[in-house]
Amino acid sequence: MENILKIYKRLNNSYVKQRILLVYLIAQNTILSLAMLIFANVIISNGQINGELDYSQIRYFYTFAIIALFVLVLIFAPIFLSRTLNTLYKKNIIEHLLSAKVELSEIVYAVFLRGTSILIILLVSSFPIIVISFYFGGFGIIKMLKLVGIIISYAVFFSSICLYISTKSIDENASTIISYVIGIILTLLNIYYLNYFLNSRFLIVFYVLFNIIMSLILLSLSKKTSIFNA
Amino acid sequence: MIELKNIKLNISNIDILNDVSFNILDNSVTCILDNKKSGKSSIFKILTGVYKNYYGEVICDGQDINDLKKCKIDILHETREKDADITVNEYLKFYASIYNVANEEEIDQYIENMLRKYSLISYKYTSINVLDNENYKLLELIRISINDPDVILFDNLFSSDNADFNERLLEYIKKLVNHKTLVFASRSLNYIEEIATHLVILETGSLVAYGKKEEVYKRAELSNKIEIEVLDKIQEAVDILKTNENIANITYTDKIISFSIVSNITYSEERNRVEANILKELVDKGIDVYSFKKQRVRFEQLFGRLGV
Numbered sequence: 001m002e003n004i005l006k007i008y009k010r011l012n013n014s015y016v017k018q019r020i021l022l023v024y025l026i027a028q029n030t031i032l033s034l035a036m037l038i039f040a041n042v043i044i045s046n047g048q049i050n051g052e053l054d055y056s057q058i059r060y061f062y063t064f065a066i067i068a069l070f071v072l073v074l075i076f077a078p079i080f081l082s083r084t085l086n087t088l089y090k091k092n093i094i095e096h097l098l099s100a101k102v103e104l105s106e107i108v109y110a111v112f113l114r115g116t117s118i119l120i121i122l123l124v125s126s127f128p129i130i131v132i133s134f135y136f137g138g139f140g141i142i143k144m145l146k147l148v149g150i151i152i153s154y155a156v157f158f159s160s161i162c163l164y165i166s167t168k169s170i171d172e173n174a175s176t177i178i179s180y181v182i183g184i185i186l187t188l189l190n191i192y193y194l195n196y197f198l199n200s201r202f203l204i205v206f207y208v209l210f211n212i213i214m215s216l217i218l219l220s221l222s223k224k225t226s227i228f229n230a
Numbered sequence: 231m232i233e234l235k236n237i238k239l240n241i242s243n244i245d246i247l248n249d250v251s252f253n254i255l256d257n258s259v260t261c262i263l264d265n266k267k268s269g270k271s272s273i274f275k276i277l278t279g280v281y282k283n284y285y286g287e288v289i290c291d292g293q294d295i296n297d298l299k300k301c302k303i304d305i306l307h308e309t310r311e312k313d314a315d316i317t318v319n320e321y322l323k324f325y326a327s328i329y330n331v332a333n334e335e336e337i338d339q340y341i342e343n344m345l346r347k348y349s350l351i352s353y354k355y356t357s358i359n360v361l362d363n364e365n366y367k368l369l370e371l372i373r374i375s376i377n378d379p380d381v382i383l384f385d386n387l388f389s390s391d392n393a394d395f396n397e398r399l400l401e402y403i404k405k406l407v408n409h410k411t412l413v414f415a416s417r418s419l420n421y422i423e424e425i426a427t428h429l430v431i432l433e434t435g436s437l438v439a440y441g442k443k444e445e446v447y448k449r450a451e452l453s454n455k456i457e458i459e460v461l462d463k464i465q466e467a468v469d470i471l472k473t474n475e476n477i478a479n480i481t482y483t484d485k486i487i488s489f490s491i492v493s494n495i496t497y498s499e500e501r502n503r504v505e506a507n508i509l510k511e512l513v514d515k516g517i518d519v520y521s522f523k524k525q526r527v528r529f530e531q532l533f534g535r536l537g538v
Contacts, residue, residue: 006327013320091312099278099305100328100377 003102007110021118025125032068032129039064062139065130066147069123070190073155074183076122080115081162082179083172090170105223108163112219116159123155146198149208154190157211158183160218167222231256232277232381237286239272245435246272252430252440254413259425261414264432270415271308274383278305304379306370308386314359318350321358322373329377337376344372364395371402381411388421396421456505458487461518470515476504
């Protein structure tokens with residue numbers, strides 16, 4: 001396992017990649033901030049016209065914020081993870097690393113660590129903007145923490161799905177498309193059932209544990225995959 | 231010593247290796263030959279731990295090869311890493327960290343020196359993708375030298391069409407002979423024949439011949455013959471050669487004498503020394519030697535004689 005951080009460092013070493021990440025962060029948070037401003041403006045304008053604020057409209061405000069978080073995961077997890085391992089394989093990097101006595105599990109974990117860490121950076125960077133909307137929408141601190149747990153554990157779970165899919169096909173485009181299809185289904189299910197999870201302590205613990213256990217299972221299956229070694 | 235015992239490998243219901251057994255002796259130069267895709271690269275993938283789902287045993291110094299930390303094997307791949315994001319310097323430092331080369335300052339200096347030695351210093355901060363195949367092979371030689379393995383595998387090393395480059399490469403490789411165990415996988419004997427001590431010949435995944443080079447040649451009724459052309463005194467030259475205990479099978483015409491070096495002389499350096507002494511002895515005794523030619527064995531010839 002000592003090689004995980006070395007491979008992680010190699011995957012992250014490019015300044016070009018770091019600049020691209022910075023551009024992602026700025027673009028994503030600018031779009032989110034603008035959307036929040038527009039929503040807030042609509043609610044306040046309606047309040048000025050009607051003489052009082054319609055608090056039911058604030059619900060849409062933070063529903064949008066929740067959807068935005070799930071969509072972030074949906075968009076970026078396949079980009080960072082569903083084409084990584086098969087791309088490394090096609091570039092002969094996996095074979096060369098294996099022959100340098102690096103374990104396949106170390107490569108899988110390093111790729112997962114790199115993809116998931118970028119995804120979590122993207123999510124966490126948007127939290128300040130989203131927390132403001134939740135706070136003014138009457139969303140309590142406990143509920144916000146629950147939401148953070150849900151979104152982070154889901155991001156880890158979906159990342160491991162994308163990684164697993166990338167080990168099943170040499171074709172990066174096929175694995176990306178399959179990841180997006182699965183991602184859309186999971187995002188819709190998550191948004192639909194989110195209220196149940198947020199309102200039950202038992203369900204939220206189950207949800208987080210389920211995501212983590214499934215991630216570990218998928219990671220374990222990814223390192224036993226057949227396309228990289230006979 | 232590495233022992234391969236009854237190795238069978240099947241990928242996607244295709245038999246890649248069928249019951250292949252041979253040994254790689256310490257400090258030997260073993261050449262695995264095949265004339266098509268007959269499994270030589272698969273043997274390398276087994277030796278380096280890339281393929282694990284094979285049947286049979288691979289023992290390295292008494293331990294299973296999959297206990298990789300114990301057996302220091304490295305490979306110069308036929309394929310290259312295509313990573314535009316990593317520079318030559320980063321690539322070598324990355325592998326130095328994988329090989330747990332501890333002292334960072336020393337490794338920086340070593341990389342600098344080796345890049346200068348192999349004339350790659352101008353590429354130090356460029357992407358490895360910029361290197362042509364020949365320079366990439368030199369980069370791989372530097373990477374392997376950082377690892378300092380006991381066993382080095384070369385997959386189609388002399389595949390370049392550039393004869394000068396191949397000769398240069400051979401000179402680098404010759405410095406490793408007798409210090410390291412070298413294993414070549416190749417489709418031809420060009421360049422390798424001179425340094426090979428053992429041959430492994432494969433055909434569609436099965437072992438056709440294995441042994442010391444001379445034994446395999448003998449089986450194929452081939453030997454490394456030497457031809458000398460003398461301007462005169464041919465009988466005198468033949469008599470001198472007959473007294474040399476390292477020479478066998480002397481035949482001659484009016485100007486040309488053919489003979490072979492006895493088969494127990496295996497290593498190329500010793501062979502070269504014996505050949506040089508023969509030539510010196512003739513010249514010292516007043517024989518005008520016009521030419522001194524070594525007949526190289528062609529791989530196709532070897533395959534033909536073995537009935538493959």
